[in-house]
Amino acid sequence: MWRDAALVAGRDLRIEVRSRVTTNQVAPFSVLVLILFAFALDPDRQLLERLASGLYWTAVLFAALLAISRSAAIDETDGVRDALRLSGLDPAGVFVGKAAAVAVVLFALEVLLGVGVVVLYGVEPAGAGLVVLAGVAATVAVAATGTLYGALVSGLRVRETLLPLLLLPVLAPVLIGATRAFEAALAGVPADGWPWCGLLAGIAVLYSVAGALAYGTLLEGS
Amino acid sequence: MTAQASTTATGTPHGEGGASAAVAGQTAPVHTGSPASRVLGGLALGSIALLVLYGLVWSPADAEMADSVRLMYIHVPAASFLYTGCFITTVASAMWLRRRTPGWDALAGASAEISLVFAAITLGTGSLWGRPTWGTFWTWDARLTSTALLTALLIGYLALRRLDVDPTARSTRAAVLGLLLVPNVIIVNRSVEWWRSLHQQSTLVKLDPTIEGQMLVALMVGFVAVGLVFTWLLVHRFRVAWLEYQSERLDLDQALAERRAEAGRATEAAGRAEGTPA
Amino acid sequence: MEPVVHLRAAVALLGRFPALAGIDLDVSRGEIVLLRGPNGAGKTTVLRACAGLVPVVRGEAIVLGHDLRRDPRPVRRHVGLLGHATGLFEDLTVADNVRFWGRACGADPGDLAAAMDLVGLDGRLRDVSVGRLSAGQRRRTSLACLLARRPELWLLDEPHAGLDHTTRDQLDLLMGRAVRQGATVLLASHELDRAESLAHRVVELAGGTTIAHTAPDARRSPSERSRSGAPEPEASAPSSAEVTHVA
Numbered sequence: 001m002w003r004d005a006a007l008v009a010g011r012d013l014r015i016e017v018r019s020r021v022t023t024n025q026v027a028p029f030s031v032l033v034l035i036l037f038a039f040a041l042d043p044d045r046q047l048l049e050r051l052a053s054g055l056y057w058t059a060v061l062f063a064a065l066l067a068i069s070r071s072a073a074i075d076e077t078d079g080v081r082d083a084l085r086l087s088g089l090d091p092a093g094v095f096v097g098k099a100a101a102v103a104v105v106l107f108a109l110e111v112l113l114g115v116g117v118v119v120l121y122g123v124e125p126a127g128a129g130l131v132v133l134a135g136v137a138a139t140v141a142v143a144a145t146g147t148l149y150g151a152l153v154s155g156l157r158v159r160e161t162l163l164p165l166l167l168l169p170v171l172a173p174v175l176i177g178a179t180r181a182f183e184a185a186l187a188g189v190p191a192d193g194w195p196w197c198g199l200l201a202g203i204a205v206l207y208s209v210a211g212a213l214a215y216g217t218l219l220e221g222s
Numbered sequence: 223m224t225a226q227a228s229t230t231a232t233g234t235p236h237g238e239g240g241a242s243a244a245v246a247g248q249t250a251p252v253h254t255g256s257p258a259s260r261v262l263g264g265l266a267l268g269s270i271a272l273l274v275l276y277g278l279v280w281s282p283a284d285a286e287m288a289d290s291v292r293l294m295y296i297h298v299p300a301a302s303f304l305y306t307g308c309f310i311t312t313v314a315s316a317m318w319l320r321r322r323t324p325g326w327d328a329l330a331g332a333s334a335e336i337s338l339v340f341a342a343i344t345l346g347t348g349s350l351w352g353r354p355t356w357g358t359f360w361t362w363d364a365r366l367t368s369t370a371l372l373t374a375l376l377i378g379y380l381a382l383r384r385l386d387v388d389p390t391a392r393s394t395r396a397a398v399l400g401l402l403l404v405p406n407v408i409i410v411n412r413s414v415e416w417w418r419s420l421h422q423q424s425t426l427v428k429l430d431p432t433i434e435g436q437m438l439v440a441l442m443v444g445f446v447a448v449g450l451v452f453t454w455l456l457v458h459r460f461r462v463a464w465l466e467y468q469s470e471r472l473d474l475d476q477a478l479a480e481r482r483a484e485a486g487r488a489t490e491a492a493g494r495a496e497g498t499p500a
Numbered sequence: 501m502e503p504v505v506h507l508r509a510a511v512a513l514l515g516r517f518p519a520l521a522g523i524d525l526d527v528s529r530g531e532i533v534l535l536r537g538p539n540g541a542g543k544t545t546v547l548r549a550c551a552g553l554v555p556v557v558r559g560e561a562i563v564l565g566h567d568l569r570r571d572p573r574p575v576r577r578h579v580g581l582l583g584h585a586t587g588l589f590e591d592l593t594v595a596d597n598v599r600f601w602g603r604a605c606g607a608d609p610g611d612l613a614a615a616m617d618l619v620g621l622d623g624r625l626r627d628v629s630v631g632r633l634s635a636g637q638r639r640r641t642s643l644a645c646l647l648a649r650r651p652e653l654w655l656l657d658e659p660h661a662g663l664d665h666t667t668r669d670q671l672d673l674l675m676g677r678a679v680r681q682g683a684t685v686l687l688a689s690h691e692l693d694r695a696e697s698l699a700h701r702v703v704e705l706a707g708g709t710t711i712a713h714t715a716p717d718a719r720r721s722p723s724e725r726s727r728s729g730a731p732e733p734e735a736s737a738p739s740s741a742e743v744t745h746v747a
Contacts, residue, residue, distance in 0.1 A: 019591040
């Protein structure tokens with residue numbers, strides 16, 4: 001299974017790099033969201049800085065919708081589903097590989113947005129340990145959940161509208177947890193944040209397992 | 223008046239009753255009632271009447287919340303049955319994935335729809351309760367917020383069920399999504415409650431555990447009444463779904479005969495073209 | 501000798517539509533069998549059912565010794581399907597695609613290079629994105645992916661469609677070579693002259709059922725057939741001019 005996962009992750013990442021859609025479109029879009037927040041809220045720096053964690057993770061979620069949609073689209077291409085079923089690749093491995101690729105893309109976007117938030121909203125970085133760990137847990141949670149839900153809507157004409165509707169309520173707890181963890185880190189009270197980090201890790205584990213188990217059924221049954 | 227529509231299908235949990243004179247391909251049923259469900263409906267109506275009496279007349283107003291506490295007699299049971307409905311959907315989805323009999327799929331969908339109705343009731347009564355208590359129709363307290371998210375989850379699930387794809391594919395996807403419903407509800411509830419509790423809101427809806435006397439009775443009656451209504455709605459919605467399934471179900475032999483007839487036509491046409499007898 | 505493909509009164513559904521309503525088909529090892537029939541007759545579905553992608557719900561369906569009705573998945577590893585769709589990733593190069601699909605089914609890197617050589621994809625082309633290739637070049641790339649699998653049963657759905665003469669000839673040679681090495685080919689085609697010159701037998705389909713088996717021998721001499729590279733199969737084909745009608 002791990003070999004298959006590595007193969008699929010490599011493929012998905014190679015496609016992202018070659019097509020450059022992430023760098024040319026998704027990344028600018030997510031920075032644009034940060035800028036829009038500044039327009040929507042009076043760029044009184046105090047307000048933006050106070051809300052930075054929440055705005056950051058909201059922007060990450062919007063970018064994640066795009067990244068997940070693209071990841072699902074790769075396997076919707078003409079004939080690829082048949083070829084996947086014929087290839088003998090372990091569906092759990094395909095799931096893990098795809099989720100890993102989405103996670104890598106999200107990490108890159110998060111670093112970019114992190115810089116954006118520091119520069120645009122005047123946030124002072126602090127609590128690195130908690131930030132990194134909570135970020136990792138949240139990213140894995142989003143990637144795993146998103147890949148599973150991406151498979152649920154894969155191949156449908158209404159995929160683009162149905163994915164956000166299904167995914168965002170499920171990711172609301174991730175938004176809550178990640179924002180609270182980041183707020184705790186930035187406020188210098190990491191002790192408040194670790195429990196949230198635990199919640200994020202729990203969600204990440206749940207959806208990683210659920211996705212690995214369900215991906216095969218979805219691949220065959222649809 | 224046998225109920226073959228629901229009893230001939232293996233695995234369906236509702237073996238009793240069934241549409242009158244309904245067998246797939248024969249007389250179309252006129253309604254989904256049956257002796258059992260009519261009794262159920264009668265009981266439901268009766269208990270609603272009781273609830274109205276207890277809720278509005280016989281139980282006293284609360285010391286703190288005054289008359290608005292009466293909404294709780296519906297709000298709390300509605301929320302409970304909302305969760306019950308979600309649980310039923312998840313279990314039915316799991317059973318469908320194991321057994322692949324259509325009854326489970328119908329049950330999962332019916333339960334989700336009824337749950338959505340009860341989510342609306344929960345939100346509605348909660349808001350109405352909030353108005354005199356907090357001064358606003360909405361407040362981000364734990365119960366209302368998580369119910370709102372749960373409503374979104376249910377709407378998404380029902381949207382997925384409406385897809386225009388091959389029925390097996392639709393059922394498979396819906397079943398996987400339905401299976402995740404209860405875990406999602408648990409995660410959402412835990413995280414929202416935890417989050418809101420950080421702010422020590424004194425407006426948290428906490429029903430006094432020492433509630434007693436007429437108020438307790440009213441609440442119990444509320445549970446009974448809401449429960450009966452929920453069950454009655456679920457039974458009927460399930461039966462409608464079941465009948466829909468029956469009417470769409472493939473009559474394989476007939477379809478095969480039609481398909482083979484194409485072959486006959488093709489052979490004839492070929493025969494005519496080449497001048498050889500078919 | 502056990503047949504490679506054995507379908508008897510096979511019924512397969514696509515959603516609610518009975519694409520296959522009673523297919524009878526026997527293919528022996530080393531044969532090239534042509535499926536012929538009007539559009540919508542079920543040719544593509546027969547191929548996909550033999551690949552284990554479409555479940556067979558009635559009748560008998562045994563491919564390469566695997567009972568497709570019990571579990572269609574084990575047979576997949578041993579077949580190669582070349583369908584209408586390419587199954588390729590447009591953003592990746594030819595070499596990337598072949599490498600991905602090749603490694604997915606466990607082929608050696610050496611096999612992959614050899615496969616690309618066989619289909620005439622030279623060094624220059626291998627680094628071109630599939631999105632920039634012509635239809636013929638894409639078909640050749642898909643074919644390289646198929647060759648890398650070393651399948652025992654080739655399932656080809658209108659493989660000549662949209663290809664130029666050179667490519668078609670190359671494809672025919674590859675088919676002949678595979679059959680000489682012990683593979684079996686089942687193809688659906690509208691390219692009747694070319695396909696019939698290759699095939700040992702022709703099976704007519706219509707309305708999801710088999711309506712006739714014919715031998716193309718009836719139309720040409722054996723020497724013409726051997727020139728195109730198609731070898732004799734193990735089991736003897738029906739004698740010339742023998743036409744079997746299935747009611």
